Amino acid sequence: xxxxxxxxxxxxxxxxxxxxxxxxxxxxxxxxxxxxxxxxxxxxxxxxxxxxxxxxxxxxxxxxxxxxxxxxxxxxxxxxxxxxxxxxxxxxxxxxxxxxxxxxxxxxxxxxxxxxxxxxxxxxxxxxxxxxxxxxxxxxxxx
Amino acid sequence: xxxxxxxxxxxxxxxxxxxxxxxxxxxxxxxxxxxxxxxxxxxxxxxxxxxxxxxxxxxxxxxxxxxxxxxxxxxxxxxxxxxxxxxxxxxxxxxxxxxxxxxxxxxxxxxxxxxxxxxxxxxxxxxxxxxxxxxxxxxxxxxxxxxxxxxxxxxxxxxxxxxxxxxxxxxxxxxxxxxxxxxxxxxxxxxxxxxxxxxxxxxxxxxxxxxxxxxxxxxxxxxxxxxxxxxxxxxxxxxxxxxxxxxxxxxxxxxxxxxxxxxxxxxxxxxxxxxxxxxxxxxxxxxxxxxxxxxxxxxxxxxxxxxxxxxxxxxxxxxxxxxxxxxxxxxxxxxxxxxxxxxxxxxxxxxxxxxxxxxxxxxxxxxxxxxxxxxxxxxxxxxxxxxxxxxxxxxxxxxxxxxxxxxxxxxxxxxxxxxxxxxxxxxxxxxxxxxxxxxxxxxxxxxxxxxxxxxxxxxxxxxxxxxxxxxxxxxxxxxxxxxxxxxxxxxxxxxxxxxxxxxxxxxxxxxxxxxxxxxxxxxxxxxxxxxxxxxxxxxxxxxxxxxxxxxxxxxxxxxxxxxxxxxxxx
Numbered sequence: 001x002x003x004x005x006x007x008x009x010x011x012x013x014x015x016x017x018x019x020x021x022x023x024x025x026x027x028x029x030x031x032x033x034x035x036x037x038x039x040x041x042x043x044x045x046x047x048x049x050x051x052x053x054x055x056x057x058x059x060x061x062x063x064x065x066x067x068x069x070x071x072x073x074x075x076x077x078x079x080x081x082x083x084x085x086x087x088x089x090x091x092x093x094x095x096x097x098x099x100x101x102x103x104x105x106x107x108x109x110x111x112x113x114x115x116x117x118x119x120x121x122x123x124x125x126x127x128x129x130x131x132x133x134x135x136x137x138x139x140x141x142x143x
Numbered sequence: 144x145x146x147x148x149x150x151x152x153x154x155x156x157x158x159x160x161x162x163x164x165x166x167x168x169x170x171x172x173x174x175x176x177x178x179x180x181x182x183x184x185x186x187x188x189x190x191x192x193x194x195x196x197x198x199x200x201x202x203x204x205x206x207x208x209x210x211x212x213x214x215x216x217x218x219x220x221x222x223x224x225x226x227x228x229x230x231x232x233x234x235x236x237x238x239x240x241x242x243x244x245x246x247x248x249x250x251x252x253x254x255x256x257x258x259x260x261x262x263x264x265x266x267x268x269x270x271x272x273x274x275x276x277x278x279x280x281x282x283x284x285x286x287x288x289x290x291x292x293x294x295x296x297x298x299x300x301x302x303x304x305x306x307x308x309x310x311x312x313x314x315x316x317x318x319x320x321x322x323x324x325x326x327x328x329x330x331x332x333x334x335x336x337x338x339x340x341x342x343x344x345x346x347x348x349x350x351x352x353x354x355x356x357x358x359x360x361x362x363x364x365x366x367x368x369x370x371x372x373x374x375x376x377x378x379x380x381x382x383x384x385x386x387x388x389x390x391x392x393x394x395x396x397x398x399x400x401x402x403x404x405x406x407x408x409x410x411x412x413x414x415x416x417x418x419x420x421x422x423x424x425x426x427x428x429x430x431x432x433x434x435x436x437x438x439x440x441x442x443x444x445x446x447x448x449x450x451x452x453x454x455x456x457x458x459x460x461x462x463x464x465x466x467x468x469x470x471x472x473x474x475x476x477x478x479x480x481x482x483x484x485x486x487x488x489x490x491x492x493x494x495x496x497x498x499x500x501x502x503x504x505x506x507x508x509x510x511x512x513x514x515x516x517x518x519x520x521x522x523x524x525x526x527x528x529x530x531x532x533x534x535x536x537x538x539x540x541x542x543x544x545x546x547x548x549x550x551x552x553x554x555x556x557x558x559x560x561x562x563x564x565x566x567x568x569x570x571x572x573x574x575x576x577x578x579x580x581x582x583x584x585x586x587x588x589x590x591x592x593x594x595x596x597x598x599x600x601x602x603x604x605x606x607x608x609x610x611x612x613x614x615x616x617x618x619x620x621x622x623x624x625x626x627x628x629x630x631x632x633x634x635x636x637x638x639x640x641x642x643x644x645x646x647x648x649x650x651x652x653x654x655x656x657x658x659x660x661x662x663x664x665x666x667x668x669x670x671x672x673x674x675x676x677x678x679x680x681x682x683x684x685x686x687x688x689x690x691x692x693x694x695x696x697x698x699x700x701x702x703x704x705x706x707x708x709x710x711x712x713x
Contacts, residue, residue, distance in 0.1 A: 015284055016269035018357025018709065021398050021485070024598050025605045041711045042357055043273075067269055067358075068287035068525075068636065075283070095489075097524050097633030115522060116490050116618040119609040 007035045007130030010058040012049055013042040014076060015069025022094055022115075023064035026122060033123040035130070046076050050083050058088070059130035059137075065094040074107040081108075087136040089129035093117070169199070188446040189604070190403035192566045198558035206561070215551050216471070220459035221452050221564070222552040223510045224475035229548035235262040235513040236538050237313055237479065242525050243637040244645045245300035248290035252305065254528070258535050262513070263305060263312040263342070265322065267292050272317065274361035274701065276694030277642075278649055287636040288525055289315075291645055293692045296652050298325035299332065308335040312342035313479070313513075317359035318349050318370045320680060321696050324687035327382070331688060341384035343435055343479070347371060348391040349707075350412045350584055354593045355394035357709040361697055364589065366672075366704025372419055373680040375430060381684075386435045388416060389479070395593065396439035397485055399601020402450045403567050407574025408584070408593050409436060410457060414575070415584035417466050427466045431473035438478055440506040442486045442498050445563055448554055451478070451509025453568035457575075479513035480506035487522040490617035491628055495519035500537050507547055508554050514538060524633035594712040649692075656690040664689040665699050672703040 011027045013020065020042060027037045038056050040048075053061055061080075063073055070092055080086050092104055093113040101112045111125050176196060185193045195202075215223035225231065238260055240251050252263060266289040270280040276293045277285050285291055292298055307330060316322035323344055330340055346352070349367035352359045362370065371388070378387035392400075392409030400408060413434060420430045436454075440447050458476040462468040482502035487495040496519045503516050516534040518526035526534070541547050554560045574596075581587040588594070607613040614620045617628075664686040671677035679700075686696050 016273050016280070016358075017288075018360065019398075020357065020711070021597075021601050024399075025602055028602050029605075039711070041709065068284050071283045071287065071636065072281060075281075095522065095524070098631055099633065114489050116488055116615070118619070119605070 005036070007060065007127060007134070008038065008056065008058045009035050009060045009062055009126060009130065010038045010040070010049070010053055010056065011062045011064065012040040012044050012052075013064050013069065014044050014046060014049060015065070015072050016043065017065070017067035017069050018042040019066040020064070022066065023062075026062065026064065026093060026113075029119050029123055030126060033127070035126070046072070046079050049076060050079055050085065053080075053085060053088060054083065059133040060126055061088055061090045062126070063090065063092045065092060065096065067095070070094065070096050070100060070104065073104055073109060077107045077109065087133060087140070089133055091126065091129065093122070165199075165201075169201075172197075188402075188563075189441065189443050190401040190446060190450075190567060190570050192403075192446070192563065192570065194559075194563070198562050200558065202558050202562045211561070211565075212555060218459055218463070218474065219456045220474060220476065221456045222555050224455065224477060224512075228510060228551040229507070230551055233542050233548055234507070234511055235311065235479075236260050236535065237262045237264050237513045237515055238531065238535060239264050239266050239315070239481070239515050240531075242288075242290060242634070243286045244291055244641055245297045247286075247637065247641075248292075248301050249303050249305075251528075252301075255531070255535065256305075258532060259539050260535060262310055263302075263307070264315070264345075264515070265290065265292070265301065265312065266315050267322065269358070271322075271693060272315075272359040274694065274697030276649065276692050278646055279694055282639065282642055282646070285637075285642050286645070291642070292322065292325065293649055293694060294652050295325050295328040295332070295687060295690060296648070298322070298329050302326065302329055307333075308339035312340070313345050314342065315345045315359075317346045317352060318362060318367045318374070319683050319696060319700055320344055320347065320370070320374050321683060321687060321693040323374075323382075323385070324680075324684040324696075325693070327684055328688040337382045338384065340382050343386040343389050344374070344378075345389050345437060345479075346391065347374070347388050348412055348416075348437075350415065350588050351391040351394040351409075353707065353709050354408075354588050355398040355400075355597055360707040360709050362700055363705035363707045364585070366700060367707060368419065368585070369704075370679050370683075370700070371416075372423060373678045375420065375433070376423075377678055377680040377684070379429065379433070381681075386433050386477075388433060389435045389437050390416065391437045393437050393439040393481055395597050396441065397483065398597040399599075399604065400593075400597045401600050401604075402441060402443065402446050403570035404574055404596055404600060405439065406450050406454045406567075407571040408578065408596065409438070410454065410461065410571065411575050411578035411584040411587070411593075413458070414461065414465070414579075417462075418583065421466070427462070427468040428470040428473050431462055431466065431468050432470065432475070434477075436476065436478035438480050438506075439483045439485075440480045440502045440509070441483045442502050442505075444501055444505045445560060446567070447502070447505035448508045448560060449563040449567040450571075451480075451506070451511070452552075452555075452560070452564045453571055454478075455510065456564075457568060457571060477512050479515070480509070480511040481515040482506070482517045484517055484521050487517060487519070488615060488617050489522050489631070491623060492519050492523060492631060494617055495522065496533060496537070499534065500541065503537060503541055504547065507541060508552075510552065520632065520634075523631055527632060527634045589710070591710050591712040594710060598712055652690075653692070660689040661691050661695070664691050665695065668696065668699050669703060672700055
């Protein structure tokens with residue numbers, strides 16, 4: 001993993017809901033851990049998330065969902081693939097029923113953080129995925 | 144009152160008593176406590192009030208009963224807003240419901256009413272909250288968090304066989320209040336006079352949406368402000384039993400504000416709305432009796448009781464002394480409480496049942512008028528039927544088995560509760576003063592100050608949980624191995640087929656309307672919105688009666704006023 005820049009994480013919300021307590025706390029935790037956080041207002045269009053991820057060269061995409069917006073994540077995964085960004089790890093945090101978690105994982109989501117997830121779990125989970133994404137990007141550059 | 148509140152708090156400020164049995168006993172007790180607890184610091188509650196190990200008459204030295212407490216229904220209202228309180232009439236059991244399509248909602252509503260629910264509540268789909276019809280939104284998430292209600296036809300189905308002229312309806316209906324407009328259209332069709340329609344526009348507090356949850360924000364602030372005031376004016380004349388303004392502390396506490404901060408910010412919003420009404424030249428005794436409040440109830444039991452008692456006392460003081468209201472009805476701090484979802488855990492979810500019971504008790508002892516108890520599974524999904532039934536049963540048990548309502552303000556007079564009420568009052572008034580200094584809640588929200596307060600406290604609380612200072616059972620203590628922690632049943636979203644059928648119904652409804660009526664109603668709405676003094680809300684109601692849909696009404700007003708992108712402070 002490149003030591004030049006700290007991991008860069010996009011923390012965002014797609015869909016209809018605007019509750020942002022969780023995403024704000026997570027953003028602060030990641031920043032405290034030395035990561036760079038790109039934080040957006042809620043209600044982002046999927047195309048907007050793709051554009052941001054690409055332009056800002058983020059390492060991890062974090063989607064926060066309280067009120068069923070996670071059901072749109074499979075659409076996001078497809079769009080990422082289409083844009084050639086499917087090496088970017090996506091994590092989801094919030095209210096995600098068990099059955100839906102399976103569906104999200106199947107769609108390629110790397111990790112789902114539920115409401116009781118600790119700071120430690122979130123920070124270390126995201127950091128590990130960011131390192132992986134960096135390695136994948138470097139492979140692409142040198143390939 | 145402020146001076147008394149400041150003097151009431153800690154032992155060190157109390158008037159010294161002559162050496163007596165009390166002093167000897169206290170000295171002996173202190174020595175034993177010192178031996179037992181050592182120098183362990185006093186705990187602080189969520190609002191930052193340090194609590195002593197015991198409270199005694201010493202903490203209440205100098206208290207003047209009539210000034211601080213009085214009798215229920217009389218100033219300073221600390222003990223309750225009505226003379227008989229829960230002994231006369233208990234609270235409305237108002238379970239939030241809404242899922243799927245209108246027919247699903249109607250069936251669920253009838254079940255809730257059959258199980259002890261005494262009032263209607265309606266939670267619309269998030270697409271409705273955002274100001275759109277279902278045909279403008281991704282189908283995957285429609286009806287997953289509330290009912291898809293867009294047209295007078297949808298509302299007719301939602302309220303089928305519900306006696307809306309006799310029981311009150313609480314609509315989660317932010318500006319421009321299209322759900323009330325649709326209900327009034329249904330009433331008109333059914334021949335029910337609008338004077339019999341009673342209930343509340345929940346979520347009418349656009350400032351709280353702008354600040355805290357950004358979920359329902361539809362119109363930019365100036366437009367939202369205009370439509371709210373027109374809505375209040377309209378309801379006053381046409382729907383006199385309607386509480387047109389519900390000022391919401393729940394969002395801000397759920398977004399992280401401490402109980403004291405949430406109360407202070409909410410009262411600051413109320414001050415803003417009262418000032419806006421005064422600026423229209425209205426008499427405070429005409430609009431203040433229709434103000435209602437909506438609060439979160441956390442599991443921090445005594446703190447919540449004290450929050451409500453202090454809030455009630457401050458509101459009575461503000462209405463009478465700041466706004467000059469003379470009618471006792473203007474001084475009444477009427478509030479709905481909802482048990483806090485933030486306190487619920489996904490881990491060992493059945494533990495949420497006792498949590499909700501404790502939260503509900505805090506609200507009841509705090510003197511609420513209406514209560515929603517969360518279902519234990521609300522942290523997993525929209526409530527399942529079985530869990531919702533337990534939430535209702537919890538209220539029935541507290542109301543009818545446990546004898547909580549036999550005595551009015553039963554915790555009043557507790558040395559601790561009274562001292563804490565005073566200290567919470569001081570904290571709450573500090574927040575109000577801060578917002579006053581920032582130019583009132585409207586200006587403060589534009590500048591991001593309350594957003595900052597909520598975010599900072601959310602983070603501070605999360606850190607306390609992560610650092611183990613605040614126990615959350617099953618989360619940072621008493622955890623079960625994941626394989627044993629499996630009682631998690633989540634409600635399935637409505638089947639796609641159902642939503643496709645609903646989309647078809649909406650298309651048919653739109654096609655069958657009189658195009659001319661719709662265009663005329665939308666033109667009237669636009670003209671009113673662009674005018675200086677025409678009542679915009681009267682045109683919203685006309686439009687709903689003419690078959691214009693929710694999304695069309697919101698769309699037209701967005702054109703005029705702009706969309707309200709919330710200010711994000713993070």
